[in-house]
Amino acid sequence: MSGPDRVMPDSETAYAKINLALHVRRRLPDGYHALETIFAFLDRGDVISAEPGDGVTLEIEGPFADGLSAIDNLVVQAARLLADQSGVKQGARIRLDKRLPVASGIGGGSADAAATLRLLNRLWRLGLTTAELADIAKPLGADVPACVASRTCRGTGIGQDLEPVADGDLRGTxxxxxxxxxxxxxxxxxxxxxxxxxxxxxxxxxxxxxxxxxxxxxxxxxxxxxxxxxxxxxxxxxxxxxxxxxxxxxxxxxxxxxxxxxxxxxxxxxxxxxxxxxxxxxxx
Missing domain, CATH: 3.30.70.890 (GHMP kinase, C-terminal domain)
Known part of the structure; x- marks a missing residue:
């Protein structure tokens, strides 16, 4: 299948992240690096689905599921963080269809966490904005806030300071x-x-x-x-x-x-x- 993935209403695509450019400027005392990057996103990726459940549980399937933990996965961390931040008492049975290679530089885990936040925001009827979800996402990793919006943008700092970038020459590519x-x-x-x-x-x-x-x-x-x-x-x-x-x-x-x-x-x-x-x- 080469076209955009079809997902059900209770599903969300974890869009593959592409760093069109990545300039590393310096090391920071906390172990991170100051960088400048242009994020772009493919219209395909992993797929997250969820339904109401007791607590937060995760099942993983797909071509790159082998060896992944369903216990401390970023998907589970994202769900629990969102529940804590919003005071939600509901649970969710989550399924991850892992279609992107692991540890591959295209934001697989970060995109999965971001898609989980978007999906549970709907499932739990929280009504949070994209900006609010991106702010909640910051503890989950440097790329997760950008993956929440999954739109072309410029990232600075450790990649979490995001600003719009003119993308007229990128549209349609x-x-x-x-x-x-x-x-x-x-x-x-x-x-x-x-x-x-x-x-x-x-x-x-x-x-x-x-x-x-x-x-x-x-x-x-x-x-x-x-x-x-x-x-x-x-x-x-x-x-x-x-x-x-x-x-x-x-x-x-x-x-x-x-x-x-x-x-x-x-x-x-x-x-x-x-x-x-x-x-x-x-x-x-």
Missing amino acids: AALLVNPLVPVSTADIFAAWDGIDRGALESGQALQSARNGRNDLQPPAVAMVPILTGIVAMLEDCQPLVARMSGSGATCFGLFESLAEARDAERRCRGAKVPIWTMTGMIR
Whole structure:
């Protein structure tokens, strides 16, 4: 299936996050890093569904369910945090259909937590705004507030200071995600960053800023997962608008002017006969 996922009214898509550019500026005393990024979101991802239940429970299924804990999962943490913050006494039986690779730089766990907040906000009839949900989401991780809105935006600070970005040049573009099926540790990649500030992310239209930007975590990720060099090269051979690694990896992306071009690039990448996972879709 290559089009947008169809979800039921009691379901919510956890949209895959793409860092179009990621500039790491400095290490912070608390272990986080000051960064500048442009977040964009594919119209596909994991799927969260829920129904009323006693307490908060989670079942996990899907192609990337193996090895995931249903006890301390971010989905459960998000549900309990929302219940605590809103004083809700209701419970929920939650199901996670895990379609995105784990530890892959496209916000899988963060997007799952964000989708859980959006879904339970409806199920529990809380009436919270997106901004209120994003504020509740902050303790769950640096990317979760951006994933709550799942719209193109600029992130600064540790990625939680969000502001709108002009995205006229990004609307209507499609994306191909390619992952070598090698999980990477975000903490390890950040720890391997060389500490050199290579300058700010320019302002302006989202796509143009991204094309003129970079991902400062790509070099340390390539050092740990050398196959990433070949994956980016495969994407670049398909003549994308831009191609690079997303987040801390190991998923790489290419942006294309149409879904047909993205699907053609997907066929070409799969023809290389190397173990990869792919997903195509439109930028939301």
